[in-house]
Amino acid sequence: AQSVAQPEDQVNVAEGNPLTVKCTYSVSGNPYLFWYVQYPNRGLQFLLKYITGDNLVKGSYGFEAEFNKSQTSFHLKKPSALVSDSALYFCAVRDRITGRRALTFGSGTRLQVQP
Amino acid sequence: DAEITQSPRHKITETGRQVTLACHQTWNHNNMFWYRQDLGHGLRLIHYSYGVQDTNKGEVSDGYSVSRSNTEDLPLTLESAASSQTSVYFCASSDGRVGEQFFGPGTRLTVL
Numbered sequence: 001a002q003s004v005a006q007p008e009d010q011v012n013v014a015e016g017n018p019l020t021v022k023c024t025y026s027v028s029g030n031p032y033l034f035w036y037v038q039y040p041n042r043g044l045q046f047l048l049k050y051i052t053g054d055n056l057v058k059g060s061y062g063f064e065a066e067f068n069k070s071q072t073s074f075h076l077k078k079p080s081a082l083v084s085d086s087a088l089y090f091c092a093v094r095d096r097i098t099g100r101r102a103l104t105f106g107s108g109t110r111l112q113v114q115p
Numbered sequence: 116d117a118e119i120t121q122s123p124r125h126k127i128t129e130t131g132r133q134v135t136l137a138c139h140q141t142w143n144h145n146n147m148f149w150y151r152q153d154l155g156h157g158l159r160l161i162h163y164s165y166g167v168q169d170t171n172k173g174e175v176s177d178g179y180s181v182s183r184s185n186t187e188d189l190p191l192t193l194e195s196a197a198s199s200q201t202s203v204y205f206c207a208s209s210d211g212r213v214g215e216q217f218f219g220p221g222t223r224l225t226v227l
Contacts, residue, residue, distance in 0.1 A: 004157075032213055043205055043218035044158075051213050090157060094213075101146050101165065101209060102173060103216060105157040 002027040004093050004106035012112045013081045021076040021109045023091030032094040033074040034103060035065055037087050044090060050074060061085070081113045117142045121206050121219040129227055134193040136222050138206030146209045147189040148216065149173075149181065151202040158205065164189055196226045 003026045013019045025031055032051055036044040048059025055067045065076045074091060088110050092103040119140040128134050140147065145166045150158040160173030162181040170181050178200060180192045193200055203223050207216040 034215060036218075041221075043220045044207075044216075046215045046217070049213075049215055099212070101212065102148055102160045102163045103158075104160075105150075107155055107157040 002031075002093055002095050002104045004091050004104055006089075006091055006106035006109045008109050009107075010110045010112060012114065014114050015083050016080050019078050019081045019085070019111065019113070021089050021091075021111060023074045023076065023106060024072050025074060025091070025093045026072065027093050027095045029095055029097045030069075032096065033065070033067060034092040034094075035059065035063070035074075035076050036090045036092065038090065038108075039087050047076070047089075081111075083113050083115050086111055086113045119206060119208055119217055119219040121204075121222050123222060124220065125223045127225045127227065128196050130196060130198060132196050134196050134224065136191045136193075136204055136206075136224070138189050138191065138219060139187055140206075140208040140217075140219075141187065142208055142210065142217060143186060144208035144210045144214075144217075145186070146211075146214075146216075147183070148207045148209075149179070149189065149191045150205045150207065151175065151200075152205060152221070153202050161191065161204075162189075193224075198226050200224065201226045 005024045034049045035047040050067045058064045091106045122137045148163040149161040159175045164183040206219040209216040
């Protein structure tokens with residue numbers, strides 16, 4: 001069975017500082033990996049995905065994520081945080097073997113960016 | 116612009132009643148999904164569909180059913196609502212085998 005772990009319930013960072021939101025996964029074979037963001041009382045918005053190729057994936061709003069196969073990680077990063085980045089972030093995984101297209105989500109990490 | 120909508124946005128019902136949550140997408144996506152979001156659990160998969168007349172159970176499907184009679188709609192029915200089904204429900208759709216999912220705004224359901 002596939003699973004995703006987001007070890008931090010909350011991450012606090014000062015505006016202008018770099019941010020990292022951690023994600024590790026467990027899946028049979030090679031994964032498809034995704035990051036989503038959720039603002040209050042809204043649905044999830046897609047940020048970026050890793051399918052194949054370059055391990056560094058660039059996405060929306062200046063976010064990027066690095067796929068590390070040996071560490072089974074897919075951490076979300078941004079060089080300079082904005083107050084408007086404060087939201088709930090979800091990592092998600094799909095396996096390539098079963099062909100199932102549904103996602104398995106982590107429990108979410110709340111990012112708080114202080115002015 | 117294409118979109119995915121859910122209705123109602125908020126619903127209060129009583130234990131034992133049947134409830135149907137609507138999901139409608141204009142992306143023309145084949146894949147549609149229902150998730151529930153609960154604190155500490157992230158999103159958990161209830162049911163999903165890869166096309167018309169196709170439905171599949173997810174990890175938390177007990178007490179829920181879906182039907183897919185056209186591409187645009189995947190209604191979620193709670194056969195006999197229970198307090199444990201109080202949650203926020205999200206519908207999503209995607210295209211092809213590796214497309215990202217697009218989410219609706221959610222329905223907040225309270226079962227008293």
